[in-house]
Amino acid sequence: MTVTATFVDSDTIEGQLASARAAIADHATVSRIVLTACGGSFANMQPNEYFLGSQAREIDAVALNAAEFTSRGSARVDAETVVILCSHSGTTPETVEAAKYARARGALTVAFTFDPASPLAEASEYVIAYQHGDGKSESYVGPALILRLVAGILDDREGASFAKAIDDAVAQLPSLVPTARAAHAEAADRWAFESRREPLIYTMAAGSNYGTAYSFAICLLQEMQWVHSAAIHAGEYFHGPFEVTDIDVPFIALLGLDETRPVEQRAVDFLTKYSQRALVIDAAEFALEGVAGEVRGIVAHLLFNVVLRTYADALADHRGHPLSVRRYMWRMDY
Amino acid sequence: MTVTATFVDSDTIEGQLASARAAIADHATVSRIVLTACGGSFANMQPNEYFLGSQAREIDAVALNAAEFTSRGSARVDAETVVILCSHSGTTPETVEAAKYARARGALTVAFTFDPASPLAEASEYVIAYQHGDGKSESYVGPALILRLVAGILDDREGASFAKAIDDAVAQLPSLVPTARAAHAEAADRWAFESRREPLIYTMAAGSNYGTAYSFAICLLQEMQWVHSAAIHAGEYFHGPFEVTDIDVPFIALLGLDETRPVEQRAVDFLTKYSQRALVIDAAEFALEGVAGEVRGIVAHLLFNVVLRTYADALADHRGHPLSVRRYMWRMDY
Numbered sequence: 001m002t003v004t005a006t007f008v009d010s011d012t013i014e015g016q017l018a019s020a021r022a023a024i025a026d027h028a029t030v031s032r033i034v035l036t037a038c039g040g041s042f043a044n045m046q047p048n049e050y051f052l053g054s055q056a057r058e059i060d061a062v063a064l065n066a067a068e069f070t071s072r073g074s075a076r077v078d079a080e081t082v083v084i085l086c087s088h089s090g091t092t093p094e095t096v097e098a099a100k101y102a103r104a105r106g107a108l109t110v111a112f113t114f115d116p117a118s119p120l121a122e123a124s125e126y127v128i129a130y131q132h133g134d135g136k137s138e139s140y141v142g143p144a145l146i147l148r149l150v151a152g153i154l155d156d157r158e159g160a161s162f163a164k165a166i167d168d169a170v171a172q173l174p175s176l177v178p179t180a181r182a183a184h185a186e187a188a189d190r191w192a193f194e195s196r197r198e199p200l201i202y203t204m205a206a207g208s209n210y211g212t213a214y215s216f217a218i219c220l221l222q223e224m225q226w227v228h229s230a231a232i233h234a235g236e237y238f239h240g241p242f243e244v245t246d247i248d249v250p251f252i253a254l255l256g257l258d259e260t261r262p263v264e265q266r267a268v269d270f271l272t273k274y275s276q277r278a279l280v281i282d283a284a285e286f287a288l289e290g291v292a293g294e295v296r297g298i299v300a301h302l303l304f305n306v307v308l309r310t311y312a313d314a315l316a317d318h319r320g321h322p323l324s325v326r327r328y329m330w331r332m333d334y
Numbered sequence: 335m336t337v338t339a340t341f342v343d344s345d346t347i348e349g350q351l352a353s354a355r356a357a358i359a360d361h362a363t364v365s366r367i368v369l370t371a372c373g374g375s376f377a378n379m380q381p382n383e384y385f386l387g388s389q390a391r392e393i394d395a396v397a398l399n400a401a402e403f404t405s406r407g408s409a410r411v412d413a414e415t416v417v418i419l420c421s422h423s424g425t426t427p428e429t430v431e432a433a434k435y436a437r438a439r440g441a442l443t444v445a446f447t448f449d450p451a452s453p454l455a456e457a458s459e460y461v462i463a464y465q466h467g468d469g470k471s472e473s474y475v476g477p478a479l480i481l482r483l484v485a486g487i488l489d490d491r492e493g494a495s496f497a498k499a500i501d502d503a504v505a506q507l508p509s510l511v512p513t514a515r516a517a518h519a520e521a522a523d524r525w526a527f528e529s530r531r532e533p534l535i536y537t538m539a540a541g542s543n544y545g546t547a548y549s550f551a552i553c554l555l556q557e558m559q560w561v562h563s564a565a566i567h568a569g570e571y572f573h574g575p576f577e578v579t580d581i582d583v584p585f586i587a588l589l590g591l592d593e594t595r596p597v598e599q600r601a602v603d604f605l606t607k608y609s610q611r612a613l614v615i616d617a618a619e620f621a622l623e624g625v626a627g628e629v630r631g632i633v634a635h636l637l638f639n640v641v642l643r644t645y646a647d648a649l650a651d652h653r654g655h656p657l658s659v660r661r662y663m664w665r666m667d668y
Contacts, residue, residue: 032394038570038573039570042573050406053396053406053408054406055408056408056409057409060394060396060410062394062396065567065570066569067540067569067594068597071540071541071569071593071594071597072387072541073593075391076390076392199534200533207402217564218575223573223574223575223578224577226578230562230563230564230565231564233402235399235401235405235428236373236376238372238668239372239553240374240553240556240557242557243556244556244561260402260405262405263401263402263405266668274662328608329576334572334576
């Protein structure tokens with residue numbers, strides 16, 4: 001996939017975000033929010049389902065794979081529904097179909113995509129065109145903008161006050177991201193060297209960081225490295241998956257900063273006792289002192305995303321298998 | 335774990351189910367249903383999230399791991415909430431905690447457990463004590479009773495008419511289950527022999543059957559066989575996981591009968607083209623002709639559960655690793 005560095009400027013993006021937020025704020029009734037996408041974009045929706053699920057008092061929220069969403073055919077997709085969609089290229093057929101499906105039922109549709117001229121953008125009522133590729137700002141990537149919109153919805157429709165703190169945190173990403181990456185560069189290289197022959201690497205997290213663990217498992221490891229993986233929910237670990245734990249079974253376990261940290265910590269405590277191949281990444285080390293305490297938990301996934309990418313880059317290097325290689329995707333019709 | 339064959343008789347269970355159903359029907363307002371449990375019991379909740387998610391017009395439904403549910407601390411757990419819980423032994427600490435948490439917030443709590451004197455039963459307002467072990471009736475196992483309650487809720491609170499068809503289907507399980515098992519006995523033995531050295535076996539499904547795929551991955555394979563696994567959502571397959579597909583990578587793919595069958599079929603078509611180790615189990619062969627057409631889709635998971643158990647039993651036999659063996663569970667504190 002060719003990555004272009006031509007993207008929408010930040011002023012335009014701010015305008016698009018403000019328009020979408022205002023449309024949702026002014027909407028007669030918003031009873032529910034559906035967050036829908038596929039693969040890595042679906043993973044980026046999951047922290048927002050957590051944010052809404054843990055903070056909303058009235059609105060219900062669900063995150064669904066786009067094909068699952070459309071095929072279910074729920075009667076609850078209507079004029080009281082906001083459907084937030086994301087597709088990087090804006091061409092993912094299932095996500096485009098989900099936008100058409102939702103819009104035909106009167107839902108308010110908001111699409112996030114890199115390409116504002118894509119089919120997804122065409123199919124959706126509101127579009128926020130995030131930046132991607134060389135020269136992008138870390139404040140204008142997809143996950144950061146989705147989180148800003150959701151914080152705005154919580155403020156506007158639920159009387160919360162998250163948007164300012166989230167906006168402030170996102171504005172700091174251009175310095176937070178390189179700092180977090182640099183802090184993990186050596187550890188990533190060491191881990192990647194030690195892991196270069198592993199046929200399988202599990203990931204584990206809970207709460208707002210589960211989506212990042214899921215993304216790393218299905219996109220970075222399975223898709224881009226052909227390494228077997230599964231994202232294990234830390235709360236589920238003790239009810240089945242922990243029995244595969246052994247001294248030589250590799251795990252990447254995330255310790256976040258949201259309300260589910262104790263759930264993750266309990267799993268990490270067990271894992272590190274019985275596996276010698278556990279990599280634990282703790283968001284407490286992400287230098288988030290400048291981020292308001294009440295949103296550090298939900299902001300952490302934005303840093304986990306980029307820090308884990310450093311580990312993936314290092315793994316690709318030591319395995320001699322570039323992250324861009326595919327055997328099926330983009331090579332055939334399916 | 336010792337399996338006792340002393341259980342609550344069917345008349346008592348019918349009374350418990352009727353009481354819980356009536357309490358929910360008579361409840362002033364039911365805005366939302368939370369389905370919460372851990373591990374295999376959580377997997378049994380997932381088809382019911384699909385049933386409610388695809389059929390309810392007003393009530394919203396979410397399925398959450400019990401530790402995730404309690405730690406999130408949503409403001410939306412209140413007197414308008416029905417929380418349905420399940421723990422086989424009734425002793426799962428996270429699920430007991432979830433019942434206490436929900437009840438303290440005024441939610442109506444309904445617990446499913448094998449043991450009506452267990453801590454979960456004590457902590458919950460309504461209890462349905464399902465059968466388990468030698469001599470149980472397939473009509474009175476946990477998953478069948480949870481589905482009956484949820485169908486009742488859809489009828490009583492949403493004006494649907496599923497309960498009679500579901501009750502009729504569940505009444506047929508004592509003949510449907512042995513028929514389905516017998517039909518798969520030879521195939522299961524052959525598959526298990528061919529799979530006995532596999533270190534990893536993926537499962538795949540969508541919609542109301544995803545929970546069964548999840549259960550097989552985390553309980554049967556990871557927990558009871560120490561075989562690596564992951565349940566792949568068929569709609570997510572093409573957005574990452576399909577890149578691990580290869581001629582020698584084993585998958586168990588389910589083809590159900592609900593609205594997501596085309597999503598599963600698309601994944602199966604690709605999988606069977608590129609893997610020589612794909613086992614496809616099709617609910618169209620479950621002899622469900624006697625089950626009303628409009629509920630065959632949601633009933634199928636009850637058959638997948640038992641048919642897949644046949645495959646697990648055969649795998650355990652050929653691997654010389656009984657399903658009852660554990661290295662951590664029940665052997666230590668954690």
